[in-house]
Amino acid sequence: MLRERELIIVGGGxxxxxxxxxxxESGVRDxxxxxxxxxxxGILNQxxxxxxxxxxxKEVLAGPEYADRYVNQIQSIPEIEISIKSFVVKLTxxxxxxxxxxxxxxEVKAKAIIMATGCRERTREMIHIAGxxxxxxxxxxxxxxxxxxDALLPGKEVLVVGSGxxxxxxxxxxxxxxxxxxxxxxxxxxxxxxxxxxxxCIEDFNIPIYFSHxxxxxxxxNRVEAVDxxxxxxxxxxxxxxxxxxxxxxxxxxxGLIPENELMEMAGVKLDKKTxxxxxxxxxxxxxxxxxxCGNSFKVYDIVDSVTRDSxxxxxxxxxxxxxxx
Numbered sequence: 001m002l003r004e005r006e007l008i009i010v011g012g013g014x015x016x017x018x019x020x021x022x023x024x025e026s027g028v029r030d031x032x033x034x035x036x037x038x039x040x041x042g043i044l045n046q047x048x049x050x051x052x053x054x055x056x057x058k059e060v061l062a063g064p065e066y067a068d069r070y071v072n073q074i075q076s077i078p079e080i081e082i083s084i085k086s087f088v089v090k091l092t093x094x095x096x097x098x099x100x101x102x103x104x105x106x107e108v109k110a111k112a113i114i115m116a117t118g119c120r121e122r123t124r125e126m127i128h129i130a131g132x133x134x135x136x137x138x139x140x141x142x143x144x145x146x147x148x149x150d151a152l153l154p155g156k157e158v159l160v161v162g163s164g165x166x167x168x169x170x171x172x173x174x175x176x177x178x179x180x181x182x183x184x185x186x187x188x189x190x191x192x193x194x195x196x197x198x199x200x201c202i203e204d205f206n207i208p209i210y211f212s213h214x215x216x217x218x219x220x221x222n223r224v225e226a227v228d229x230x231x232x233x234x235x236x237x238x239x240x241x242x243x244x245x246x247x248x249x250x251x252x253x254x255x256g257l258i259p260e261n262e263l264m265e266m267a268g269v270k271l272d273k274k275t276x277x278x279x280x281x282x283x284x285x286x287x288x289x290x291x292x293x294c295g296n297s298f299k300v301y302d303i304v305d306s307v308t309r310d311s312x313x314x315x316x317x318x319x320x321x322x323x324x325x326x
Contacts, residue, residue, distance in 0.1 A: 002109045006030035007318055008097060010088050010263065011116030013042020014304050015295025015311040017070040019114045020080050022315025028322060029079045032108070034086040034099055040074070041067035042118060043141070044304065046148045049169055051196070055305035066304060091263040095290055112290045112318045115264055116311060119257035119296040127161070127255050131218030134225075140166040140254040144173070153177055155250025159227060160184040161215055165193040165302065167254025172201035182246050183208035185215055185229055187236060192256070194302060215251075216243065224249050259297045267291065275300075284314040292318050 012035030047063030090098035095110045121139040146152045160167045163186040217228040231242035270279040270287040278286040294314035295307045
């Protein structure tokens with residue numbers, strides 16, 4: 001017989017922790033948080049730069065500092081069970097979850113579920129860059145984890161594709177570690193990231209940024225050797241005579257995020273095909289009653305303070321749903 005839990009939250013990042021605490025404050029006393037990593041905190045653990053907490057805590061915090069405040073709070077609540085190294089592989093419409101732990105497989109049924117699974121990064125294949133497939137091509141978030149958690153420098157001559165916040169922050173990070181950032185190539189006319197990141201990470205470090213440009217080809221056999229950069233017009237078509245080559249050994253891809261909602265899709269939740277976010281007539285709700293979504297899996301946010309606000313609401317909504325079910 002399946003064990004039944006009152007509320008299960010998938011994801012132990014800032015969204016999942018805020019939702020769990022809010023649900024507990026609203027009266028839920030049986031909460032299970034499933035986190036696939038070896039600790040709570042999510043993406044914040046690798047974001048060692050400051051800029052977090054300005055709205056929510058009225059302080060300027062680094063990512064791990066922001067996460068630590070919630071980790072300490074959630075660990076002090078005995079009614080919230082935390083299960084780390086727990087990878088959810090299946091979700092059904094009846095709210096039955098299957099998850100893996102090292103050497104174990106568990107099935108559990110929930111009365112309500114909050115999905116706080118966050119985002120994944122768009123890849124090179126999604127922006128159709130021609131050329132070879134050498135080593136040295138990283139998503140910006142992967143490079144951030146390699147540098148800030150694993151203490152590895154992925155490359156010495158770097159070109160950033162796209163001007164998302166992670167890409168801008170990593171351009172500064174590489175510079176501080178002694179690497180040469182050859183530039184940021186952005187196909188749009190303006191930066192996609194926050195203005196403060198453009199100023200603090202690009203302009204303050206004199207890093208070239210090429211708006212209305214794109215990479216047309218990658219060169220290299222074993223490792224990236226160079227790329228072709230070309231200017232584009234308003235319809236993103238290449239302008240003849242504007243192509244130039246940039247030697248580099250590393251390419252960072254920072255071209256946006258996709259909500260990671262394959263589990264909800266598996267359960268039959270309606271998703272927007274363009275954004276991969278759940279389609280609903282109410283905030284944080286999905287097309288299946290009792291399954292809620294919050295944080296970046298519901299909508300891609302610029303700052304974690306907004307994620308927290310959104311997730312607190314999801315926790316309260318889940319608690320209201322459970323009270324109605326009773």
